[in-house]
Amino acid sequence: MPKPKISKPDLTCTHPDTGVIAAVRIGDCREQLLKFQQVKDQSVDLVFADPPFNWARDYDRHETGDAWDDAAMSRKEYLDFTYAWLDLCAQSLSPTGSMWVNIPDDSAAEIVVHLKSIGLHMVNWCIWHYRFGQNTKGKFINSKVHALYFCKDPNNRTWNSDPILEESDRRAVYGDLRTESKKDGMPAGMRVPMDVWYGPYWGRIQGNNKERRAKHDNQLPELYLHRVIACSSNPGDTVLDPFLGSGTTGVIAHAMERHFIGTEYSKPNAEMAFERIVDGPVRALGALRGESTAIQEQRVKRRVPRKKPLAANG
Numbered sequence: 627m628p629k630p631k632i633s634k635p636d637l638t639c640t641h642p643d644t645g646v647i648a649a650v651r652i653g654d655c656r657e658q659l660l661k662f663q664q665v666k667d668q669s670v671d672l673v674f675a676d677p678p679f680n681w682a683r684d685y686d687r688h689e690t691g692d693a694w695d696d697a698a699m700s701r702k703e704y705l706d707f708t709y710a711w712l713d714l715c716a717q718s719l720s721p722t723g724s725m726w727v728n729i730p731d732d733s734a735a736e737i738v739v740h741l742k743s744i745g746l747h748m749v750n751w752c753i754w755h756y757r758f759g760q761n762t763k764g765k766f767i768n769s770k771v772h773a774l775y776f777c778k779d780p781n782n783r784t785w786n787s788d789p790i791l792e793e794s795d796r797r798a799v800y801g802d803l804r805t806e807s808k809k810d811g812m813p814a815g816m817r818v819p820m821d822v823w824y825g826p827y828w829g830r831i832q833g834n835n836k837e838r839r840a841k842h843d844n845q846l847p848e849l850y851l852h853r854v855i856a857c858s859s860n861p862g863d864t865v866l867d868p869f870l871g872s873g874t875t876g877v878i879a880h881a882m883e884r885h886f887i888g889t890e891y892s893k894p895n896a897e898m899a900f901e902r903i904v905d906g907p908v909r910a911l912g913a914l915r916g917e918s919t920a921i922q923e924q925r926v927k928r929r930v931p932r933k934k935p936l937a938a939n940g
């Protein structure tokens with residue numbers, strides 16, 4: 627198959643203050659991705675992908691009739707599709723690049739095995755935990771999605787812990803003074819978050835959640851993308867999302883001074899996501915830095931005062 631030519635993206639904008647560019651192409655990511663120069667040049671610093679799950683999800687909430695049919699593929703076809711986009715994304719990475727995949731239980735194992743087989747290295751197998759899963763009586767209620775974190779070179783990957791630090795349980799629950807003079811180089815009382823993610827503003831985006839966009843039922847929380855983008859890229863880097871959906875990755879990347887490139891099969895989805903990228907995030911990004919996610923009650927009177935609660939923009 628001939629390689630597609632670089633062409634102008636369908637939607638582009640430049641951030642008025644920072645000058646970073648967001649560019650979106652409409653169509654199947656397997657055809658559209660190679661039209662980006664950054665993909666061809668292998669200069670993408672971070673890929674975040676939240677693919678269709680083959681669960682017969684309705685991606686045609688605009689009722690155009692030409693949206694992605696999430697029920698059309700057999701299991702084999704779905705896995706072949708999955709491996710095709712994974713390969714394209716992995717090939718786009720810069721030498722220090724990382725790739726994150728948001729995926730439920732049924733395909734996580736296959737994706738992990740495939741990414742290892744093409745030479746990527748697993749850094750973390752994180753879990754996004756939420757409390758409002760679908761009720762089930764005959765088996766345990768599902769309350770998680772996997773956030774698979776891979777990199778190209780385990781000895782040379784972009785990693786920033788400082789913007790994502792949280793208060794350690796040792797300080798929040800026990801008020802342990804030893805956490806105030808840490809020997810591991812971390813600021814007093816702080817730690818890198820654990821690999822199970824939950825907390826205020828980490829729930830599924832539904833009901834009257836302020837972040838919720840019309841005509842999307844699988845939107846990720848802004849804080850999830852803030853964490854991924856903050857730890858795995860730097861201002862001025864390029865972030866890629868092949869499955870834009872309501873645009874969460876683009877919104878946060880653009881607001882965090884990263885260049886953004888993305889693809890989306892459905893034209894109305896892409897256009898609405900783009901409007902959201904221009905509007906910017908709802909939450910005050912980074913406002914939860916230093917907060918505690920402890921689930922135990924505080925056992926000892928605090929010696930260090932609690933941070934003020936999260937302020938939101940809207």
Ligand SMILES: C[S@@+](CC[C@H](N)C(=O)[O-])C[C@H]1O[C@@H](n2cnc3c(N)ncnc32)[C@H](O)[C@@H]1O
Pocket residue numbers: 653654655656676677678679685693694842844845846847868869870871872873874875889890891892895
């Ligand atoms: C799970 S949603 C992404 C949600 C997104 N992370 C958010 O926060 O809104 C998947 C999206 O991928 C799009 N999609 C499905 N197959 C695609 C393909 N082959 N190429 C590009 N986009 C595709 C669907 O239209 C849908 O909007």
